[in-house]
Amino acid sequence: MTNQNTISRESDLSGGEYKWGFVTDVETDLAPKGLSEDIVRLISTKKEEPEWLLEWRLKAYRHWVELEKSEAEPKWAMIDYPPIDYQDIYYYAAPKGTNEAPKSLDDVDPEMLETFEKLGIPLQERAALAGVAVDAVFDSVSVATTMEKQLGELGIVFCSFSNAVKNHPELVKKYLGSVVPYTDNFFAALNAAVFSDGSFVYIPPGVKCPIELMTYFRINTEGSGQFERTLIVADKGAYVSYLEGCTAPFRKTSQLHAATVELVALDDSEIKYSTIQNWFPGTKDGEGGIYNFVTKRGRADKNAKISWTQVETGSAITWKYPSVILKGDNSVGEFFSVALANNHQQADTGTKMIHIGKNTKSTIVSKGISAGKGSNTYRGQVQIMPGAENAVNHTQCDSLLVGDECGAHTVPYIEVRNPTARLEHEASTSKVSDDQLFYLMARGLSEEEAHHMIITGWSRDVIKELPFEFALEASQLLKVSLEGAVG
Amino acid sequence: MLEINNLHASVVDIENSEILKGINLKVGRGEVHAIMGPNGSGKSTLANVLMGRPDYLVTDGDVTLEGESILELRPDQRAHLGMFLAFQYPAEIPGVRPWQFLKAALDSKAESRGEDKMSVRNFSKLFDEKVEAVGINPNLVKRSLNEGFSGGEKKRNEMLQLEVLQPALAILDETDSGLDVDALRIVAEGVNSMRSPERSFIVVTHYQRLLNYITPDVVHILVKGKIVKTGGPELALEVEKDGYQEYLEAAGANA
Numbered sequence: 001m002t003n004q005n006t007i008s009r010e011s012d013l014s015g016g017e018y019k020w021g022f023v024t025d026v027e028t029d030l031a032p033k034g035l036s037e038d039i040v041r042l043i044s045t046k047k048e049e050p051e052w053l054l055e056w057r058l059k060a061y062r063h064w065v066e067l068e069k070s071e072a073e074p075k076w077a078m079i080d081y082p083p084i085d086y087q088d089i090y091y092y093a094a095p096k097g098t099n100e101a102p103k104s105l106d107d108v109d110p111e112m113l114e115t116f117e118k119l120g121i122p123l124q125e126r127a128a129l130a131g132v133a134v135d136a137v138f139d140s141v142s143v144a145t146t147m148e149k150q151l152g153e154l155g156i157v158f159c160s161f162s163n164a165v166k167n168h169p170e171l172v173k174k175y176l177g178s179v180v181p182y183t184d185n186f187f188a189a190l191n192a193a194v195f196s197d198g199s200f201v202y203i204p205p206g207v208k209c210p211i212e213l214m215t216y217f218r219i220n221t222e223g224s225g226q227f228e229r230t231l232i233v234a235d236k237g238a239y240v241s242y243l244e245g246c247t248a249p250f251r252k253t254s255q256l257h258a259a260t261v262e263l264v265a266l267d268d269s270e271i272k273y274s275t276i277q278n279w280f281p282g283t284k285d286g287e288g289g290i291y292n293f294v295t296k297r298g299r300a301d302k303n304a305k306i307s308w309t310q311v312e313t314g315s316a317i318t319w320k321y322p323s324v325i326l327k328g329d330n331s332v333g334e335f336f337s338v339a340l341a342n343n344h345q346q347a348d349t350g351t352k353m354i355h356i357g358k359n360t361k362s363t364i365v366s367k368g369i370s371a372g373k374g375s376n377t378y379r380g381q382v383q384i385m386p387g388a389e390n391a392v393n394h395t396q397c398d399s400l401l402v403g404d405e406c407g408a409h410t411v412p413y414i415e416v417r418n419p420t421a422r423l424e425h426e427a428s429t430s431k432v433s434d435d436q437l438f439y440l441m442a443r444g445l446s447e448e449e450a451h452h453m454i455i456t457g458w459s460r461d462v463i464k465e466l467p468f469e470f471a472l473e474a475s476q477l478l479k480v481s482l483e484g485a486v487g
Numbered sequence: 488m489l490e491i492n493n494l495h496a497s498v499v500d501i502e503n504s505e506i507l508k509g510i511n512l513k514v515g516r517g518e519v520h521a522i523m524g525p526n527g528s529g530k531s532t533l534a535n536v537l538m539g540r541p542d543y544l545v546t547d548g549d550v551t552l553e554g555e556s557i558l559e560l561r562p563d564q565r566a567h568l569g570m571f572l573a574f575q576y577p578a579e580i581p582g583v584r585p586w587q588f589l590k591a592a593l594d595s596k597a598e599s600r601g602e603d604k605m606s607v608r609n610f611s612k613l614f615d616e617k618v619e620a621v622g623i624n625p626n627l628v629k630r631s632l633n634e635g636f637s638g639g640e641k642k643r644n645e646m647l648q649l650e651v652l653q654p655a656l657a658i659l660d661e662t663d664s665g666l667d668v669d670a671l672r673i674v675a676e677g678v679n680s681m682r683s684p685e686r687s688f689i690v691v692t693h694y695q696r697l698l699n700y701i702t703p704d705v706v707h708i709l710v711k712g713k714i715v716k717t718g719g720p721e722l723a724l725e726v727e728k729d730g731y732q733e734y735l736e737a738a739g740a741n742a
């Protein structure tokens with residue numbers, strides 16, 4: 001397991017242009033393949049968890065077993081994949097020596113630091129310069145959290161989930177599963193049973209987090225699943241901007257990623273959550289790639305605001321609906337998404353906005369790009385509950401087609417149970433037109449540059465929501481992800 | 488500079504769709520040629536074929552730039568050689584700012600020639616200068632490229648690009664159509680100020696009034712895919728007075 005060769009971008013023949021496909025050669029601590037109560041206990045023991053957390057995991061596990069028996073794995077999404085053998089997956093893979101969370105960067109395996117350097121993730125002092133604090137999750141374990149101390153002075157907690165369980169058990173206990181209970185869905189139950197690490201953020205009342213917080217997820221071990229769990233709590237009047245990035249090596253087998261993210265925005269607070277998802281999308285012929293089944297949801301209390309911004313260019317399959325429960329009066333939910341499906345990628349993504357409080361407001365801007373044989377579905381739900389006086393939703397769903405073999409679908413569900421609601425829905429489908437391409441090329445841009453310019457321009461309403469550096473990265477990702485689709 | 492020999496072109500995928508039926512044209516360095524002709528005669532097709540639009544298929548003949556055939560080159564390669572087409576109907580590109588687009592165009596040209604890219608600061612200066620010169624509302628260039636621009640604004644935007652990119656051979660396809668008097672003067676002044684012994688122009692127009700401002704060296708009349716008459720500036724005046732009837736009849740008789 002530990003002697004994999006590094007597959008570089010150059011030597012990779014069929015993987016297209018995925019340049020994050022290298023493997024890091026570190027010794028790995030693997031639990032046996034397959035899922036059972038014993039594995040759940042083993043994970044919990046490895047992490048030296050308290051009894052209550054083990055109990056919670058076991059309840060989730062038993063619930064998942066029931067769901068699995070009744071074949072409750074969700075099938076309604078417009079995605080198509082061979083059945084997943086849940087007994088053929090490693091549920092715990094940790095780089096050796098990291099069971100103990102590293103105390104400082106000096107304790108982190110240099111190989112691993114190098115991996116994150118290659119990925120462009122600043123773990124060293126560069127992090128401070130860039131004004132970003134980073135937590136990095138490698139396979140299942142969090143390997144480094146930078147600037148923990150500086151943030152600590154403001155009372156901000158930003159650490160791995162495991163550390164949070166050890167050092168802030170009261171916070172974890174209070175909020176874990178409060179937005180996404182383990183009964184929520186098949187993958188949420190699975191995640192609750194076996195989650196190994198992830199990030200935890202707590203911003204105390206009235207504190208505006210002065211820097212971007214970032215978590216970087218990387219799957220390294222072949223055949224392993226990754227099940228992180230992220231919990232972000234913004235206390236009353238707090239503000240935080242959080243970013244997650246994801247990559248995985250080039251592999252011909254598919255890998256499962258079933259994460260859960262819970263956001264709790266207490267009264268008058270704001271959480272901005274941005275994702276750049278670039279998991280390995282599989283080869284041009286549709287071999288391998290990450291199955292990305294993610295449950296993300298936030299709860300916004302009175303006057304609180306939650307924004308999800310995502311740029312989804314990776315994964316063989318994306319199944320993901322970051323949602324907001326607009327519980328408090330005057331709360332605001334936003335969802336800005338660019339999802340790209342090229343080659344054989346399938347994306348079924350969207351959002352749910354559940355309006356409960358009065359004067360709640362939600363905005364959905366979804367941009368789906370389909371290229372090659374890619375299939376892209378927007379699935380959105382706007383629910384106005386009876387008590388949600390004067391709720392407002394604006395939904396804009398745009399699809400862009402590159403080539404003739406791809407598909408785009410829009411599946412909006414709307415449920416209105418209060419007559420004062422105001423909802424607007426706009427949808428459009430367009431193609432990159434020959435006129436546009438010729439216009440740009442006649443000015444000297446190559447066909448690829450022209451496509452890239454048209455597509456990033458078209459996605460601008462979403463990309464401009466990202467923090468600056470990440471906007472640039474997102475634009476680059478769109479470019480790289482489209483290579484092979486044009487020309 | 489540019490030589491067109493017996494150029495035949497039709498629409499890709501459509502049979503018997505020949506539009507250009509044997510065009511011959513020589514544009515010397517530093518010359519300004521005007522092309523006039525009735526609607527549908529093939530003026531825009533010629534301009535687009537010169538620039539390499541993939542919708543058209545060249546079935547016969549050749550086009551050379553500085554002695555080298557360009558027919559196998561992609562549009563971007565032709566642009567890098569110094570060709571420029573001011574479009575009759577510029578495309579709208581949502582979310583792309585004119586500034587960003589022009590910088591990218593200039594950079595790609597510099598790159599293809601192994602030159603250094605212009606610094607952002609110098610480019611900004613140049614851009615602002617040219618925006619003022621062509622009289623574009625500065626708010627307009629903060630919007631998406633051509634999106635929601637009025638007809639005249641689009642044409643001014645084409646002039647802006649022309650002035651920034653400073654091509655060796657500029658083809659203007661009815662850049663004067665739909666312009667108010669002031670804009671017309673700006674187009675003419677732009678062309679005149681760029682006129683040099685090194686730079687050539689092909690100006691497609693319906694109106695002799697543009698030629699009052701830009702005095703062409705040569706005027707061609709294009710009818711039904713052929714150049715039926717070539718002369719000096721006086722030819723434009725004639726056409727203005729008499730129309731194309733006599734040429735159409737002659738072309739009809741030949742067809």
Ligand SMILES: Nc1ncnc2c1ncn2[C@@H]1O[C@H](COP(=O)(O)OP(=O)(O)OP(=O)(O)O)[C@@H](O)[C@H]1O
Pocket residue numbers: 498506524525526527528529530531532533542575
């Ligand atoms: N892509 C195309 N597909 C089909 N027909 C075409 C295409 N392009 C041009 N044509 C036809 O070729 C003829 C010449 O068109 P072109 O646009 O070159 O005329 P023009 O001289 O520029 O006219 P105008 O003065 O109206 O601009 C027209 O009949 C036009 O309909």
Ligand SMILES: [Mg+2]
Pocket residue numbers: 530531532575660661
């Ligand atoms: Mg025309």
